[in-house]
Every structure is written in structure tokens, then in C-alpha cells.
Amino acid sequence: MTATNGSPLLAVRGVKTYYGNIIALKGVDVDVNPGEIVTLIGANGAGKSTLMMTIFGSPRAREGAILYEGRDITKMPPHEIARLRIAQSPEGRRIFPRMTVLENLQMGASLDNLKYFDEDAEKMFVLFPRLKERLHQRGGTLSGGEQQMLAIARALMARPKLLMLDEPSLGLAPLIVKQIFDAIRELNRTQGLTVFLVEQNAYHALKLAHRAYVMVNGVITMTGSGRELLENPEVRAAYLEGGRH
Known part of the structure; x- marks a missing residue:
């Protein structure tokens, strides 16, 4: 496209x-x-x-x-x-390790987008089903691949262009x-x-x-x-x- x-x-x-x-x-x-x-x-x-x-x-x-x-x-x-x-998923992932997957996604959603939070989170779970399974797990306990998925999902929660x-x-x-x-x-x-x-x-x-x-x-x-x-x-x-x- x-x-x-x-x-x-x-x-x-x-x-x-x-x-x-x-x-x-x-x-x-x-x-x-x-x-x-x-x-x-x-x-x-x-x-x-x-x-x-x-x-x-x-x-x-x-x-x-x-x-x-x-x-x-x-x-x-x-x-x-x-x-x-503009949203960035930086090198080295840099998620919030002490926060849960859910809390990391909440940090990614800008204040303007909180009303869309549930809808946007569901889209992330379709994209990365593993995150739904790990929703209440701390970010620091995820595998490297799961942390990368979370870093990208967190960036997408801001609804970037x-x-x-x-x-x-x-x-x-x-x-x-x-x-x-x-x-x-x-x-x-x-x-x-x-x-x-x-x-x-x-x-x-x-x-x-x-x-x-x-x-x-x-x-x-x-x-x-x-x-x-x-x-x-x-x-x-x-x-x-x-x-x-």
C-alpha cells in the first residue's frame, strides 16, 4: 500500500x-x-x-x-x-518491567485515546495472542519475544500515523x-x-x-x-x- x-x-x-x-x-x-x-x-x-x-x-x-x-x-x-x-518502539524494547502487560498497554495509550482502550487492546490481542495470555504478568518476566510484542503493542496503543x-x-x-x-x-x-x-x-x-x-x-x-x-x-x-x- x-x-x-x-x-x-x-x-x-x-x-x-x-x-x-x-x-x-x-x-x-x-x-x-x-x-x-x-x-x-x-x-x-x-x-x-x-x-x-x-x-x-x-x-x-x-x-x-x-x-x-x-x-x-x-x-x-x-x-x-x-x-x-509518531510512536516509537526503541532498541532494547524498554518496556516497564515491574508493570503488568495490561499496565504497559495503559501507559502506551495517550490520554486522548483512553476511551478507545478496550477496543484497541482487543486489536493487540488479535495481533499478538500471547499478550492476552500474559495480561496480568509483569513485563520483566516475559520472554524476549513477548517483550518485543509488548513494546510494539504499547507503541500502537497511541494510535500512531x-x-x-x-x-x-x-x-x-x-x-x-x-x-x-x-x-x-x-x-x-x-x-x-x-x-x-x-x-x-x-x-x-x-x-x-x-x-x-x-x-x-x-x-x-x-x-x-x-x-x-x-x-x-x-x-x-x-x-x-x-x-x-
């Missing part, structure tokens, strides 16, 4: 981000159009998570601009960015990875949810994505459709050798 007409939902233009004096992003341009799944692949340390965090305002871009629905959000604080219906996922497959068994990627595909197909995905598992990410970018050392080196990059010899040699299917 790709929409390429009109302006992008998210536009990153010439963004440079620093950690102290070290430049992590060296003038990055990325577009995410409404209804697309766009993925950013690259080796560990390439700057992928830094871009995700920069979009969310921490760290801030020192140069360039980040536009969301045509509005400049480059200098906006993270809590205000979240109110724009744009879902940003940072390394959702990290450290998970292949079967769980497939479940999570299938859920993302289903959300995009049935609800038109726009997804920006940062992922080291290039094979799964490129199979899922409408469009993709490759990042090397803070620079976008290649872009194309997910299929084009999946079949690109350079991409295959760098990211797909060793059969990471």
Missing part, C-alpha cells in the same frame, strides 16, 4: 548529528511516504539508531531539518513529537521474528499504517519494505525498492551472505 503522490509524511533533509565533536550522521536524506513501509539497513554502528533517536529529538540534529506532515519538528522536544501521533521500530528482531528466535514481521505487514496492509523500520536483519527487512535505504558510517549509500536491494549484488555480499534468512 504505497503512496508516493504528494509530500512525504516524514522528510529528513541534510541531517547532521554529533556526539560531542564526533559526527554520527553526515547529511542524511530520507523520505517516508504515507502508507509505506520503509526500512533502513546497515551494519552495527552505522548510525541507524542515531537517526531514529534524532527524528525523536534526542540527540538533536545540529544541521538540516526534519519535517513531519510538512511541519518542521527539528527543534521540538520529544514529548511534543510524541503528541503528533507513523510507527518507528528500532531493531525489532534483535536477539529473537527466527520463528518469533517471523511473527513480528508478519504483524507489521498486516498492520500496513489492513490499516495503511506507515512504518519506518531500522533493522540489522537485512533479509527480513528488505522482504517487508516497499522502499529501503542502506547506511554506512552515517551516510546513505544506496536506496531503492526492497526487492531491488534484496537482489543487488553489493547488498547481498555485505548484508545477506551467510544465509541470515
Whole structure:
């Protein structure tokens, strides 16, 4: 469900981000159009998570601009960015370990959406049936795969227009990875949810994505459709050798 007409939902233009004096992003341009799944692949340390965090305002871009629905959000604080219906499932999951699954979902629902809580929670249980079985269990006692499902579900409870996922497959068994990627595909197909995905598992990410970018050392080196990059010899040699299917 790709929409390429009109302006992008998210536009990153010439963004440079620093950690102290070290430049992590060296003038990055990325577009995410409404209804697309766009993925950013690259080796560990390439700057992928830094871009995700920069979009969310921490760290801030020192140069360039980040536009969301045509509005400049480059200098906006993270809590205000979240109110724009951008939701993030960060690397390392970061659920609330002492809270139950139910309480984590309640934390994800914004105050505006609490009236839809039961309806939205039911949708999460259809997407991730395991969460319903674990509803009153503390987040910290869930398996890694269940915690990742909870992190994504918590982000979705905010009813986002744009879902940003940072390394959702990290450290998970292949079967769980497939479940999570299938859920993302289903959300995009049935609800038109726009997804920006940062992922080291290039094979799964490129199979899922409408469009993709490759990042090397803070620079976008290649872009194309997910299929084009999946079949690109350079991409295959760098990211797909060793059969990471």
C-alpha cells in the first residue's frame, strides 16, 4: 500500500548529528511516504539508531531539518513529537518491567485515546495472542519475544500515523521474528499504517519494505525498492551472505 503522490509524511533533509565533536550522521536524506513501509539497513554502528533517536529529538540534529506532515519538528522536544501521533518502539524494547502487560498497554495509550482502550487492546490481542495470555504478568518476566510484542503493542496503543521500530528482531528466535514481521505487514496492509523500520536483519527487512535505504558510517549509500536491494549484488555480499534468512 504505497503512496508516493504528494509530500512525504516524514522528510529528513541534510541531517547532521554529533556526539560531542564526533559526527554520527553526515547529511542524511530520507523520505517516508504515507502508507509505506520503509526500512533502513546497515551494519552495527552505522548510525541507524542515531537517526531514529534524532527524528525523536534526542540527540538533536545540529544541521538540516526534519519535517513531519510538512511541519518542521527539528527543534521540538520529544514529548511534543510524541503528541503528533509518531510512536516509537526503541532498541532494547524498554518496556516497564515491574508493570503488568495490561499496565504497559495503559501507559502506551495517550490520554486522548483512553476511551478507545478496550477496543484497541482487543486489536493487540488479535495481533499478538500471547499478550492476552500474559495480561496480568509483569513485563520483566516475559520472554524476549513477548517483550518485543509488548513494546510494539504499547507503541500502537497511541494510535500512531507513523510507527518507528528500532531493531525489532534483535536477539529473537527466527520463528518469533517471523511473527513480528508478519504483524507489521498486516498492520500496513489492513490499516495503511506507515512504518519506518531500522533493522540489522537485512533479509527480513528488505522482504517487508516497499522502499529501503542502506547506511554506512552515517551516510546513505544506496536506496531503492526492497526487492531491488534484496537482489543487488553489493547488498547481498555485505548484508545477506551467510544465509541470515
